[in-house]
Amino acid sequence: MAFNGNKIKVLTRKEFKASILATVLVVSTLMLLGVLFVLTFWEMDLVLSYRFHYSEQQRSNVESGFLLYTIDSTLMARAVQDSTVLLYEDDESSRISINRKNWGLYEIVNVSSGNGKYSSWRLVGKAFESDKKVSLYIPENHLSLSLSGMTYIEGLINAPANGIAYTQVRSEFYKGDPIEIERVKPSESKLPDKDEYFKSFTENLFEFPEETIQYDYEKFYNSFDNPALYIESINYLSNAEMAGNIILISGEEIYIDASNELNNIIVIAPSVYIEEGFRGSIQVFARDTIALGDNVKLGSGSGLFCGGEERDKYVYVGDNCEVNGYVIVENCRQRSEGKKANYFQSFSAKVRGLVYVDGFAELHGVVTGSVYAKDSYYFAPEGYYTGLLYDLTILENPESAFPFVMSGPYERKVIKWLE
C-alpha cells in the first residue's frame, strides 16, 4: 500500500485542543472533585462516626425487636403484610422485619433491620412452663406425696389433697426440712392441657415430606433462612457433622455415637440411643425409646420427647447426663401389673427446664425448672414405692426457658442465638 500523506494530516488535526471552553470546564470540575476528595479524607472521622452511630442504632433496633416479640403477644397480628414493624413512629429507619417458624417444641425467630444489614436468628421458648408456675405438679391420685432421702424442693408445689408425707426407704429417712405448708396447693385430677400446636406437631411426627435426601457421610449445614432439610439417617450414625435447619429422620432406630457433632438439629425416629460421652444440641422425637448413656451433655435448646401413639414408652437418662431443655414422655400404655418406669433419671443426672411425664416417673438427681409427673415411683431391688420422690432436688431458676407444651397464656424467652 502506498504511503498517504493526507491521512497523517487528518489524524493530526484530531488532537484534543486545550484551548476550547469545554476543556476548561472539565478540568475545573475535576479539580473541584479532587478538592472534595481531599476534604472527605480530612473529615473521615466524621463520616466513620456517623456510620458507627447508624450501625449502633440498627443493632439496637434488632434487640428491641426481639424484646417486643417476646413480650407483645399481639405483635405478629399487628405486623403488616410483609411482617415489618415500625418501632418508633417518627423514624422510618426504625422499621424492622420479624419472621418466625416452629422448630420442634421451640420457635426460631429472625429479626432484621430495615436495610437487612443486621439480622439475627434466635431460638425462643417460654418464660414459664405454664400459667401455674410451679416447681412440682403431681395430679390428684388420692395418695399423699412421699419424700425420702436427700430430697429438696424449692418453689410452689401442686400435690394431691392428702398432702406431703415424710417417709423412709429401707433404713434411710427423709433428711431435709419439712416443706412449708404455704408452698403446697392442691392439684387437679390430671396434668394440665397441652396446647394445640404441641398436639398437631406430635400427632404428625412421622409424616415426612416426599423430598428427602440420603445421608452420605458429608458435612451438612443448612441456614435457617432456607427451608428445612430432611435427611434420611442410617442406623448407626458416626462422625457426622450437622448443624442448623436439618431434620434427621428414620423409620428405624438410630444409634448416635459420641463422635458426632450435631447442633440445633431435630432427630425423629422410633427409638434413639445416644452413646456415652456425646455432646451436642439436639431435639429428639421418638415413639418408643430414648436412652442417654452416661456423661451425655445436651446443650441449651435440646429436648427429649417420647410420645405419639399409645404404647410402651421409656426414656432413660444415665449417670452425669445433662439435658438443657426438656424431657417429655406421654401416651404411655397403662399396665396394672408388671409396672415399670416410663422415665428414669439417674442420681447424678441434671435436667434444666421441663420434665413432663404422663406415666410412671422415677426421678433422682437435679431438675432446675419444673417437674410434672402423673405418677412418681421408686423401683428398688426389693420392690417399688408408689408416690415417692427419693433423692431428688428441684430448684427454681428464673433464667430457665421452657418448650411450648402446655396451653394457657405465656410469655416468650430467648434461649440462645443461632446465627
Added chain:
Amino acid sequence: MVGVNKNIKASSLIECVVASVIILVCFVLTMDILTRITLSEKDPSLDINIELSIRRCYREYSNHVELGNFKKQYEWGEMEISLSHYIERIRKLTIKAIPTKGIRTVKYDYLIRYDEEL
C-alpha cells in the same frame, strides 16, 4: 470559510473571563473550607467519652422507676434523657448527647423491659 471562523478560540475574551471565574470560585471555596477545618479544634477522645457516657446512662435509666425527661451535665456537654411508656412492660428510652464543641448530636432510641418488681 464562514463555518471555520465560528470556532471559539482560546484567546477569546469570553473564554478567559469564564475560566478565570471558575478557577476563582474553586479557589475561594477551597480556602474557605480549609480555613474552617484547620481552625476548628479536634478532640479524638470526645467521641469515646460520649459513647461511654451513653452506655452508662443506658444502664442507669434501664431500671429507673420514674418516667419523664431528664438532663445530665458532663465535661463534654449535656445529655437529654427521655423515658416513656411504650407498651405493657416495655419502655422507650431516648438518649441524646449534645456536645458543647462541634456540631455532632448523637441520639439513640432503645426499647427496654421494665418489671414492676425490680
